[in-house]
Amino acid sequence: MPGTTLEDLVLLFEQVDGAVALTGAGISTESGIPDFRSPGGLYSHIDPMEYLSVTAMYDHPERFWRFFIDVFSPIVDFEPNAGHRALARLEQAGRLVGVITQNIDGLHTKAGSETVIEVHGHLRTVHCTSCEAVAPLTEAAQQVNAGGLPTCPECGGALRPDVVLFGDQLPAIDRALELAQSVELVLVVGSSLSVTPASYLALQSGRRAIINREPTLLDSVSDVVINAPAGETLTALVEALVG
Numbered sequence: 001m002p003g004t005t006l007e008d009l010v011l012l013f014e015q016v017d018g019a020v021a022l023t024g025a026g027i028s029t030e031s032g033i034p035d036f037r038s039p040g041g042l043y044s045h046i047d048p049m050e051y052l053s054v055t056a057m058y059d060h061p062e063r064f065w066r067f068f069i070d071v072f073s074p075i076v077d078f079e080p081n082a083g084h085r086a087l088a089r090l091e092q093a094g095r096l097v098g099v100i101t102q103n104i105d106g107l108h109t110k111a112g113s114e115t116v117i118e119v120h121g122h123l124r125t126v127h128c129t130s131c132e133a134v135a136p137l138t139e140a141a142q143q144v145n146a147g148g149l150p151t152c153p154e155c156g157g158a159l160r161p162d163v164v165l166f167g168d169q170l171p172a173i174d175r176a177l178e179l180a181q182s183v184e185l186v187l188v189v190g191s192s193l194s195v196t197p198a199s200y201l202a203l204q205s206g207r208r209a210i211i212n213r214e215p216t217l218l219d220s221v222s223d224v225v226i227n228a229p230a231g232e233t234l235t236a237l238v239e240a241l242v243g
């Protein structure tokens with residue numbers, strides 16, 4: 001049976017040589033960004049393949065971009081919470097080698113984490129599908145809000161988000177695997193672990209700990225499982241490990 005207390009988690013950190021955090025949408029709900037799979041979340045209203053896939057982007061670009069900008073561009077204005085800040089402090093104190101995240105909100109970097117691998121991409125920029133030029137997402141949003149499709153300022157080609165869509169390769173997955181394999185502990189925070197690559201990444205180290213509001217698929221193969229809000233749990237962890 002996995003340990004369930006903060007003391008179990010602190011002890012686990014004391015036993016291992018290196019740890020990495022693996023975060024999902026749950027670490028950002030306390031910043032006000034809802035996760036997708038909880039009841040009432042985005043995936044209960046829409047079929048993601050219909051709106052967030054490579055096929056949707058090429059076959060129905062107007063609908064794709066209208067939806068993308070409406071749903072995702074507000075996320076760039078959110079701020080990190082205590083959980084993001086605690087992970088940044090753990091990295092600064094040498095207790096974490098970095099963060100692998102499924103999130104696209106950029107909040108780990110905003111909170112001060114330095115090694116951040118965003119396996120599903122991010123919302124900071126878009127790029128041209130013809131010449132690879134990069135532009136801020138805000139520029140694409142302006143074009144969409146003016147009733148057009150986002151086009152490249154350099155060559156006029158079609159722009160696309162730097163978020164991984166259904167049907168895309170995962171450009172950062174090799175770096176994420178390498179980082180997860182380089183440590184003895186993966187600390188999962190706020191992920192249901194119901195999809196790859198999260199579940200796969202979580203299995204790369206010998207030891208595992210999970211902080212999540214509800215049970216996950218990997219609880220039975222983890223050393224510690226704490227079913228509690230991420231912010232308060234990570235804050236308590238930092239206080240215990242770093243002071």
Ligand code: NAD
Binds near residue numbers: 029106194212
């Ligand atoms: P998920 O929706 O599958 O799971 C989130 C988990 O976090 C749930 O099990 C939920 O119980 C838990 N949770 C919610 N709030 C919590 C809290 N305060 N403390 C602890 N646990 C909490 O999320 P996922 O596994 O990350 O997958 C969703 C996909 O959607 C990801 O691939 C991600 O790219 C994307 N997404 C990103 C964002 C973002 O960038 N903030 C938001 C929503 C979805």
